[in-house]
Amino acid sequence: MEILIAIMVGVLVAASVYLMLARSVLRFLFGLILISNAANLVIFVSGRLTPEAPPLIVEGADAPLAEVANALPQALVLTAIVIGFGLFAFALTLVYRTYQNLGTLNSDEMRLAEPIDVKAEPTK
Amino acid sequence: MSWVLASPIIIPFATAVLAFLFRRGPEGRWLSVIGSAALLAASIVLMIEVLDDGVVAAQMGQWAAPFGITLVADLLSAVMVVITGITGLAVAVYALSDIDQRKEALGYHALFQVLLAGVCGAFLTGDIFNLYVWFEVMLISSFGLLILGGQKMQLDGGIKYVTLNLVSTILFLAGVGLLYGMTGTLNMADLHGAVQRVENPGLLVVIAVMFMIAFGVKAAVFPLFFWLPASYHTPAFSVSAIFAGLLTKVGVYALIRTFTLIFTTDVAYTHTILLWVAGFTMVTGVLGAAAMNDFRRILSFHIVSQIGYMILGLALYTPLALVGAVFYLVHHIIVKANLFLVAGVAQRIAGSTDLDRIGGLYRHAPLLGLLFLIPAFSLAGFPPLSGFWAKYVLIKASLDAEHYVLAGVALAVGLLTIYSMTKIWGNAFWKPHPDGAEPRLSQLSGTDRAALLTPIAVLAGMTCVIGFFPEPFVQFAERAAAQLLDPTDYVAAVLGTSDVPDLSGSTGFATPDVPVPDGVDALPETPETEVAP
Structure with missing residues (x-):
């Protein structure tokens, strides 16, 4: 099971790198979503997979009696998903606003903040 | 507590x-x-x-x-x-x-x-x-x-x-x-x-x-x-x-x-990477700054080059180098924030941050000139300002560690820092304003002036204090670096003193008696847990 998820993480990362190398900012963003899910899966697997053993504690006991799944990575993944969701919502809005204002999604054409050779231009 | x-x-x-x-x-x-x-x-x-x-x-x-x-x-x-x-x-x-x-x-x-x-x-x-x-x-x-x-x-x-x-x-x-x-x-x-x-x-x-x-x-x-x-x-x-x-x-x-x-298990490998990174960061940052022609963009690239010095202190990983890194960190935050604040005032009274479109600040606003010079000279490492001591400690540390090339790079980068600071000085302060305007601080209202210049003056004052009386600050940095190099105190404070020697167990948990519920039992690194599943 771990191997399967490891392969899945690899595929996700490969796909996201391909997307992130594109000039279009929107594709970059999709790549980012994929890679963040890959990272979440990495955390999930790093707690080792223990199927069919929910981390529940019997009433009256202080700790689970048998071996159960590690709950901590799941809590971490949950936190990471929530944070990631917020960030992507923001990033998507930012990209949309940028498209409205600059009229392009091509990162090569976004040169307003760093114009090419400011000094050479007026002397021409 | x-x-x-x-x-x-x-x-x-x-x-x-x-x-x-x-x-x-x-x-x-x-x-x-x-x-x-x-x-x-x-x-x-x-x-x-x-x-x-x-x-x-x-x-x-x-x-x-x-x-x-x-x-x-x-x-x-x-x-x-x-x-x-x-x-x-x-x-x-x-x-x-x-x-x-x-x-x-x-x-x-x-x-x-x-x-x-x-x-x-x-x-x-x-x-x-x-x-x-x-x-x-x-x-x-x-x-x-x-x-x-x-x-x-x-x-x-x-x-x-x-x-x-x-x-x-x-x-x-x-x-x-x-x-x-x-x-x-x-x-x-x-x-x-x-x-x-x-x-x-x-x-x-x-x-x-x-x-x-x-x-x-x-x-x-x-x-x-x-x-x-x-x-x-x-x-x-x-x-x-x-x-x-x-x-x-x-x-x-x-x-x-x-x-x-x-991550101190393989210092020879990781910190050597950091050493190279530090050198290149210093050089690229300062060269980028030399190519820029805007007040804030020059300063932005200088952040990069200054980061290189701090990383250098970490990468050398000697007590003295860490002293330098800590000292540099503190000095740099004050100086860098201050320079950006000065750039803001310059933009307010002269109309731009583009160095080609401003000028005459020294003639008409000499106070701003002085307030710029203190952090700028400190950034470049002029004695007796704070940057001098920070750079001195770091360069001494790299010479002690026999990294002569890096020491040379650090010195050369300091020199190039002066170059771009003189570029700002010459263009924004000495050169007459291209539009013939006379940028004066009195253009600002009294409250604006107080709000803008007080923080700049206080931060500049702190730069001078650190520069003129560096000893308590260096001693403090020495104590901080000693704590970094020997984290026993840190570990003891977090885990509680009695628990530290008990960590011979494999899980790393401080209370081995308690049945550990999490999947720690399933970790394959520990020999006994490999039996468990």
Whole structure:
């Protein structure tokens, strides 16, 4: 099971790198979503997979009696998903606003903040 | 005890809520100033406590050390929080005049306070996943501040800042996951012991490099710095100043913390990479600055080159070098934030930050000239200002470690720093204004002048104090560096003294008697657990 998820993480990362190398900012963003899910899966697997053993504690006991799944990575993944969701919502809005204002999604054409050779231009 | 540690985080958050509620009136900006002053006071209380008692730690929610979230302050954390308070207050006062009502109504002050809370949290946390959360708090508020106002240039810079920082965050997160998978703990003090018992140290180095890249992006080191000069010159000057002062330094702090406390198993490999990174960062930063022709863009590239010095201190990994790194960190935050504040005043009275379109500042506003010269000379390392001592200690350390090339690079970069500072000086201050205008400070109203110049003057004064009386500061940096190199105190404060020798067990948990419920039993690194499944 771990191997399967490891392969899945690899595929996700490969796909996201391909997307992130594109000039279009929107594709970059999709790549980012994929890679963040890959990272979440990495955390999930790093707690080792223990199927069919929910981390529940019997009433009256202080700790689970048998071996159960590690709950901590799941809590971490949950936190990471929530944070990631917020960030992507923001990033998507930012990209949309940028498209409205600059009229392009091509990162090569976004040169307003760093114009090419400011000094050479007026002397021409 | 725990209030002392928690208050530098609680105060800015509380201020943020209040400032957001009062964002449409003048109360918001004064709340921001009061909140920042309270943060400074709280940080000084924390500093006194750390100076008296050594490392201070507190378990949040009363969960015992390796399980719950720990807040911990050693000397480095404490001084970083104090410096956050100082810069925060200076910028909050500056923002009284710099931030217009439109930006205030959009929630500038609330975002600013959340940023301070995130920065303080990152300095104080003792838990690596919690560090990730604080990075996110810091990031999301910095995103907001960066594009507040929504000019085209800001959006353009914002895209690059947001995307590259998100990639680094995800790398950090994946690194945390893998580290947990190997060690079964997230507590940094506990990790210090746990990494020694990892069966596959090679894999640990891979994770170390992941962290190095993730924090390297935050710290803007070569070759990961491109988001910084693309975005730092676009927002309001207050925002630029607080970013320049604090944000990259959180990355440097995280590098110093993790590479002195956790990833010290293969110093020869990891710190050699850092050594190269430091050299290239210094050189590329300063060359980039030499090619720029805008007040803020020159300063932005100088952040990059100065980061190189701090990384150099960490990479050499000798006591003296770490002294230099800590000293440099403190000196640099004050100086850099101040230079951006000066750039803001120059823009206000001369009309631009483009060096071709301004001039005459020395003739008509000599006070501003003086206030620029102090941080500029300090940045370049002129004696007797603070930058001289910082550079002196670092170069001495690299000579002692027989890294003569790096010492030479550090000196040459200092020289090139002077070159670009003279470029700013010659163009903005000496040259007459191209439009024949006479930029005077008296163009500003009395309250504006007070709000803009007081923080600059105070920060410049601090640069001079550190420069003229460096001894207590160097002694302090020595103590901080000693704590970094020998984290016994840190570990003992977090885990409790009695538990430290008990860590011979394989799980790294301090209380081996308690049945451990989590999947720690399933970790394959430990011999006895391989039997378990």
